[in-house]
Amino acid sequence: MKKNILSCLLILLTLNLFGQRVTISGYITDKQSGERLISASVYEKNTLQGTTANNYGFYSISLPAGKRTLIISFVGYKTQTFELELNQDITLNIPLELMASELGEITVIGNKVNKVEETQMSSIDVQVQKLQKIPVILGEADVLKVIQLLPGVQTGTEGTSGIYVRGGGPDQNLFLLDGVPVYNASHLLGFFSVFNPDAVKTIKLYKGGFPARFGGRLSSVVDISMKDGNMKELKGNFSIGIISSKLSLEGPIVKDKTSFMLSARRTYLDLLSKPFFWYFNSKNDANVNGGAYFHDFNLKVNHIFNERSRLYLSGYLGKDKGFGYTSDEYNYLDETNQEAITNKSKTDFGLGWGNNIASLRWNYLLSNKLFSNTTLTYSRYRFQVDSDYRYENVTKKTKTEDSFKYYSGIEDWTAKIDFDFFPTPSHDIKFGASYTNHLFSPGVSRLKFEGSSDIVLGIDTTFGNRDIYANEISSFIEDDITITDHLKINAGLHLSDFMVDNETFIRIQPRLSIRLKATKNWSLKASYSRMAQHVHLLTTSGINLPTDLWLPVTKKFEPPISDQVAIGTAINFPKSIELTIEGFYKTMNNLIEYKEGASFMGSATNWENKVEKGKGWSYGAEFMLEKKIGKTTGWIAYTWSKTERQFENLNFGKPFPAKYDRRHDVSIVITHEFNKKVDMSGTWVYGTGNAVTLAVMKYPKATIPYTDFAYYSSDGLDDYGGRNNYRMPAYHRLDLGINFHKEKKHGTRTLSFSVYNVYNRQNPFMLMWGSKGGEYAYDPNTGQYIEITPYKTVLKQFSLFTLIPSISYSFKF
């Protein structure tokens, strides 16, 4: 009996026996480029039923048979309306045409969904085309630096692209590039992110209310998809900036069948630093050289076999390199003072790191209601240091060589399959499973001594940590359910099973989002999500060092877990103005921090003895007012938040503010198009000063037997009064940029000028004790020096970037 009822329910669910239904499905694309549009809206006017296109532009909607009016809309594109007489399932591929702006200029807005309509909360779509216009340091557009301007996201060190989301640490962000995790999203110690804006199609940040398809990190998901490549015609763009140049090409290989996208960039700090070394060497009679640069490539090729089948191959290769060398030659007399000895020495030093990422994805439409996506991915991050010292006694013809190599990294192979199932307009079901094989290489060193000298032994040894293999299986199911026109929920479950060193960690992660639409333009939302993370990041500092190591969880340091609840509201105002207000409370367990006095410093050896386990919590409110289209666009974002950590053996067990705990964060981003030829943008940011650990008192150091003077204590030790005990002054700055466009014979030339920190605010980067005074003058009457100003210890603030103008040139064809 029970079986029969279940069967009937399933039939009802899939066939929806409330009258005959037919299914309309297809792809929504950009008419000009053939690029598939993610999250475009499909809506039937009479039944008030609707759906949105998935990540591959596919939509499917089942409607009662009869005369129906289908409205297809996507922000920035002309809305299309179809009058259809439905009596059987049909395929309807819809190319949308870009909307001309009021100024006659084509304005691409990127993927945008209606915040009031969607169940998803705590997520923001970043407009890729706007991203290029927002002024940033040195004029280099950067995906993560724009994400830093969003509510709920704190920045790390000024100028770097690290993000701290809703009280989470830098290791708690999952960066996905075409669905592949990126382990180190930084170039040049974080001054650039690895995501080249020219290669990016969509960027979506999730801060909470995580859909069940995501897992693996506690605090955020940054889901970035690369452009597929123009199916219609060859397009390109190149730009030259102060420290980097870029080139992008995209176009059809076989028109409307196969296309490619290629993007490459390189910085030239190494070339720019050459004159400084030349000057230094000429002044100091030295031979020193060095530099740093990075280059990266994005490539994507895709092929449409038929309406049902499409294959994507995408890849990213990025490499950072830093190098330095010195050489020296000197002469001296030997011990007997009889013979002149000539020695030569040379030191080479190099470090390099980078990500290699690849994915092979096959979209296959099993039916007009079931879309499948099968993916094989590869992600590798590797860091390497080489150091080589060569010493030659030319006179005695002896040579020695010491070389040292170190490398660390992580490598993942993943196979996954996921499905989008659209049984009825009331259900959008996603489910899937994946298997990942992780290889952690937490630091292996090779030390080599070779020499002809009689006192040096030949040594060639490799030491360090063994490779660690881990297997991860995860599965998920989520359903976006329309219960009534007013009430929608997204319920899901993410299950992860991580196996390492004969230990198995199974974590069940429920997710729930609810949307209650009060009026057409106003909805209330709530969500709960549990996230688990199976990797720890060992890092010593606030900046992104390439030596940071990923390690699997262990029995002692179990997977960190976060539980987050959020409530919020979304309101649409006229003129495409959206307001979102959200509040959140998040707890995090099994976090790690270094023991006081312990340091990791690039080695994973005995790391479990060097860290402490603790917990953290964060709560706050976020406000975002955004105008998406028109002459003037942009947003105002404000965040109030508090983030604390508590570890039994740190800070004497008392809670302390997290490193990037900030009470207030404000960002205002505005772009304005004066006319077809000129647009201008401005950004103003304000943040409460960072919490820093600053010594506030001194106390006498104990006499350490055999080492120090008896009770000597003129200097003393620092007393901090607690971890992150002191607040730096507030941070704020204004950036302005102006772009001049000119139509040329073969394309559009853009000349961009920007000024970072326009009013030259000296923002705090670091606080340090310094001194002033202590001036003395000679008194000829007494023959002694007299103190004029007393020597005082004062607090000094150091700033990193004051006013920085920049210029760049780009040409789009």
Add this chain to the structure above:
Amino acid sequence: MKNKYLFLIIAITVLFQSCEKEIEFSSETITPKLVVNGFIHQDSLISIVVGTTKLIPGVEKAFTWIDNATVKLFVDGIEKETLTTYDISYDTTNFNYFPDTTRAKKGYHTLTTQAETGKTYRLEISHPNYKTINCETTLPKTVVIESIDTITQLIDPKNSYSGTHLKVTLKFSDPSNEKNYYRLVYKSLLGVVNTTDTVSHHSIIVYNQNFGTDIDSEDPVLNPEQENANDLLLGTPNNTYNLFTGDYIDGKEYEMSFFISPYYMKSFRDIDTSNGEFLRLTIELQSISEDAYLYMKSVSASNYYNNDLFSEPVQVYTNIENGTGIFAGYSSDSKTIQKGEYPIAGINYQIQNQGFYYFYYSY
């Protein structure tokens, strides 16, 4: 044209202005604390000094020492005696370049209680102006040096510490099933010919030195940190106090090798015993309490990292409840090796009690 130059001058001035400025320090929530410092040693009276913390900003002031506190001693939980103050005397002969104001004039010590290994000592220190503070330490048991061997060895000439070193191999057994912390130090009594003695040509200057540092070793127990990427990039603190733990050798007999550099001491090989020169070297293996280990390790790390942009400052370990400082203990065993004879009748010795290694200050 003039305007162009003016613009250029302004631009350069703005771009290259100093990025450093003085800011106001907010001290509203900061209250001074009592400081206790004392290392106790087996078979010695227990002595400490008591002072206070001072705010960092402002005109430099000497530390304030407290000589009117009440210091009660508890041994294994039982109140034993109240410590009395005593005058601390300094031999200023060699150290007169450090002002007296920086040192405590008075300390507190026991009159009868001597520290014994295995016992736990707790101090309760009260003062009307400060919170009462407590501290406790257990004196570790002595770990005996089983043997000591020495050879001289020439170190790689490209090394800045090149030359003839004395290689010392020390054998000891780590007590099993307990957490043990150690420190290696040595004392030297070195007699060399007084080259300035142009009268008798027979006088010997005797340098009496204690070395807490200056040991060179690649022993994995003494230097367990492997060379790694960040070592190369950023460096790591030296093992300033020659600390190590028994973690890797729990319950085992172990032979530890290290070099004593001739850099600060006349080469062992070069001592001319026929002229009356000599070297007496005492190697001491200290068995230190966990408190002592954590304190010394964090002092060393804080000195290294606290001005480092890349690191979180290291807070120095303290076991003083409601205050700061350290109250810890150590016991020790030593072995002495000697080249040459001392004293020899008829030789005029001029003793210089250097007492510590002063060429290089350890922090």
